[in-house]
Amino acid sequence: MPVTSWQSLHDGWFLTAVAGPEIPDPVAAARVPATVPGCVHTDLLAADLIPDPYLDDNELRLSWIGHTDWCYETTFGWAGDDGADRVELVCAGLDTVATITLNDVEIGRTANMHRGYRFDVRELLRVGDNVLRIRFDSAHRYAQEQRERLGDRPAAYSDPFNFIRKMACNFGWDWGPSLVTAGIWQEIGLRTWRTARLADVRPLVTVTGREGRVEVRVEVDRADGDSGAEPLTVRATVAGVAAEMVLPPGQRVAELTLAVADPDLWWPRGYGEQPRYPLDVTLHAGERELDRWQRRIGFRSVRLDTAPDEYGSAFTIVVNDLPIFARGVNWIPDDCFPHRVTRERYAQRLGQACEANVNFLRIWGGGRYESEDFYDLADELGLLVGQDFLFSCAAYPEEEPFLGEVRAEATEQVTRLASHPSLVLWFGNNENIWGWHDWGWQEQLAGRTWGAGYYFELLPGIVADVDPTRPYWPGSPWSGRHDVHPNESGYGSMHIWTVWNQLDYVHYRDYLPRFVAEFGYQGPAAYATIRRAISDERLVVDSPAMAHRQKAEGGGEKLARGLAAHLPAPRDFDDWHYLTQVNQARATSLGIEHMRSYRPICMGSVVWQLNDCWPVTSWAAVDGDGRRKPLWYALRRAYADRLLTVQPRDDGLALVAVNDGGDPWTGRVDVTRLTLTGEPRAKTSIELAVPPYSSMTWPLPADVGSSDEPRAELLLADPGDAGDRTFWFFAEDHELAYPPAGYDATVEPLPDGVRVRVTARTVLRDLVLAPDRLDPAAVVDEALVTLLPGESTTFTVRSAQRLDPAALTARPVLRCVNDMVPDTAAHR
Structure with a gap:
């Protein structure tokens, strides 16, 4: 076994408020039991x-919390x-401006949430009880002091x-609250070792032809410094292939190459399997194993094609x-x-992404470098x-201490994540180059640094040096070019x-981008998420409580503008809630398609955003309580492997198969022009023959693709069993001559819920069943279903409660757009 040991220091912590402008008396007097990992708020x-x-x-x-200094303290044996030879205090994550003392001796200071630290404490430890304190200064105050020192x-x-x-x-952001945290947010403990340890292991995986190569770069720490007198051996094994290298006295870096013949390749989901191979790296001194590192790696090649073409x-x-x-989503x-x-x-969250047919996640730059659990699941x-x-x-300052912190942070994170095939x-950043060009920054900066040195020099240099197997943008x-606007649709990401x-939202069609990283x-x-978050007796669209759930500037007015362009005017909160969710789903689907x-x-089509961090009105498909909004179901259809969509082109409507x-x-x-009552007016049939990984377009005949009665007709493209059908409406909902919604509904009990069968007597547009209104834990398998007269659909609801069949089959639980038409209440 390795001669290293780990003593977790996660127990016995207490939290006290040290200093701050508005500390409530009960908090000021309290010695609060603390959870580690954790933070002050929790x-x-x-x-x-x-x-x-x-x-x-x-x-x-609660804003006072972020303006307060805090102290965490524990006594450990x-x-x-x-x-x-060494005992090190290892702090995987401290948030953020910390002073660490052991037995009343200061051992270090930190000011970076995004990197880890280790401190040699062997000479300070004593047998028996030891006292560890970590004081966190106000992040607000620190940041403000740096701003005053360096210039805004x-x-x-x-x-x-x-x-x-x-x-x-x-x-705070336009979807998130301002909750400035402090605390020991990742693992902390004592690492004890002898002679040497593995400081960094960085496997670089490439595939050329039928051969996979793993270049393993290993850096070791020696207890007796860089001039250590003892030779060390580094060994690596993967897929039955082994390599080793002897480090002579004084040498700290080993580079080993393992060539694997014909490995099973790791593929993105939907393109193949995701086999991974255990990679073991060990460090030895003679016959003694000093340290061990293990990960699972995947063999795959990746590159970014940015070749010029006729479009840019x-x-x-x-x-x-x-x-x-x-087929992407952004992750916060x-x-x-x-x-x-x-x-x-x-x-759960990544599973929801997969179930929505997502294959790409972009981790947004205002959050964190995601965890090992996140990346391991993405690999899997x-x-x-x-x-x-x-x-x-x-605009970010490039002066010290930030330059050094960014260098250390980026080097650590690129090394840490190098083993993950996902x-x-x-x-390099989110929207900062765009901001420098378009948001008036140049005048405000007056020559001060803003981050260009990071994005165009430091970070690409670190990626090229530490992990050249992955592209950097x-x-x-x-x-991709300084002489082309950074958000130009024909070039790069936009x-x-x-x-x-x-x-x-129809103006998404004005753009022909190469890769959309946000929209x-x-x-x-x-509903259940809002109801949990707001204690008002009655929910009201424009109440202060709902306004607090809208963080985007002018967000309420933008939602209202979007509704007015397409949908009937809502009469109450229930109408507003349903219609705005439908409009979100339609807008995003239109963009994706x-x-x-x-x-x-x-x-690339990367939707903003998959998830939320709290209960809020936002762009997310899955809300802050983990519930799927109608948008999630729309993503599942729009991101299906096979997509059938009707699109306007220069010469009229066209059918596109992706x-x-x-x-x-x-x-x-079969593409049919129908009346809203289901009567066919014109029809054409198209024989599909779409190669893998491609799209094909067929212009529709004029008698099918146009209507003299746009308020009373629609298009249906139906591939039978070969895929999902799609609709095209010739007019907006508030212009359509909808009949009052008529349907029959039956409820059949299941061991773990119910099955609701809806049979349409009239057209039903965007039918949604929201069982969380009856049971907050209930989930449904489908949403946004459009039915023609005589057609049926089935919703399967999973719930541990007995759900009232009458409530389950009527407004506001069961809704469609044309139940806004008068007299719809008499649908049965």
Whole structure:
């Protein structure tokens, strides 16, 4: 066994407030039991000293926490080092401005949430009890002091989040609360070792032809320093192949190469399997094993195709020499308090991504470098990941101490994540190059640094040196050229926010991008999530409580503008809630289908966003309580391997079939122009023959693709059993001559819920069943179903409660758009 040992220091902690401007008396007098890993907010919450910051407007009354200095303290036993050469205090994550003392001796200071630290404490430990204290100074105060010292820099928000190496969204975002945390947020403990240890292990995996290569770079720490007199041996094994290297006295770096013949390749989900091979690296002194490192790796190649072409230049992720269309979503921290996101919660959230046919996640630059659990699950599930370096929506200073901190942080994180096949792309920042060009920064900066040195020099240099197997892109958006605007649609990655901020969502069709790394449309959280978060007796659209759930500037007005362009005017909260969720789903689906219809010119559609960190009205498909909004069901259809979509083209409507599967898509599609009552008016049939990983377009005949009665007709494209059908309506819902919604519904009990069968007597547009209104734990398998007269659909609801059949089959639980038509209440 290795002659290293680990003593966890997660127990016995207490938290006290040290100094601050508005500390409540009960907190000032308290010695609060603390959980490690954890943070101040959750410790105070567990002690019942603060209200839940996610409920009502409690967030506003808790800002004092981020302006307060805090001290964590524990007493732990130490039995002695048993002849060890080193005993190190290892801090995987301290949030953020910390002073560490052991037995009243200061051993170090930190100011970076995004890196780990270790301190040699062997001479300070004593047999018996030892006292460890970590004081956290106010992140607000530290950042403000740095801003005053270095000169202000423009940012999306007023708080100085760009003057501290900390999760930027802790300071509030247009979807998140301002909850500035402090605490020991990752593992902490004592590492005891003799002679030497493995300091860093970085496996670089490449595939050429039928051979996989693993280049393992190992850095060791020697107890007797760089001039250590003892030779060491490093050994590595993978897939039955072994290599070793002897480090002579004084040498600290070993590089070993393992060549594996014909390995099973790791593929993105939907393209193949995800085999992984255990890689073992051990360190020896003679016959003694000193240390061991183990990971599972995947053999795959990845490159970024940015070749110039007639449209500009490509932006295509290529895995194992196969171009991949990124059916993507953006990922933000799943909780404002990241220690609460367990492996089980990651598995649920990434599972929801997979079930929605997502194959790519972009980790946004205002959060964190995601955890080992996140990346291990992504490896297992075949999800591709693009990781932002942590810079977002602001100009960042490049002076010290930030330059050194960024260098150390980036080197550590690139090394840490090198073993994960899911990681396929590094982005230098989120929107900062765009901001420098378009948001008035140049005048405000007056020559001060803003981050360019990071994005164009430091970070690409670190990636090239530490992990050259993965592509790096200076920012998102970024065109790839300094002489082309950073958000130019024909080049590189782009973000489309003019639609949400200024235009109707049909204007997504104005863009022909190469890769869209952000676009999206807002909608409220699930009803049960809102009801849990707001204690008002009655929910009201424009109440202060609902306004607190809308963090985007002008968000309420933008939602109203979007509804007015397409849907009937809501009469009450229930109407508003349903219609805004439907509009979110439609807007995002329209954007995705447009992007996918132009494959291979466009090779990425990355929706903002998959998840939320708290209960809020936002762009997310899964809300802050983990409930799936109608948008999630829309993503599942729009991101299906086989997509059938009707698209406007220069000469009229066209049918587009997109095949992201590995087999040809064949079959017949019947495209029929119908009245709203289901009577056929014109029809054409198209024989599909779509090769793998491609799209094909068929212009529709004029008699099918146009209507003299747009208020009374629609198009249906039906591939039978060969895929999902799709509709096209010739007019907006508020213009259509809808009949009052008529249907029959039956409820059949199941062992773990009910089955609801709905049979349409009239057209039913975007039928949604929301069982969480009756049981907050209930889930349903489908949403946004459109039926023609005489057609039926079945919803399967999972619930441990007995659900009232009458409530389950009527408004507001069961809704469709045309139940807004008068007299709909008499649908039965």
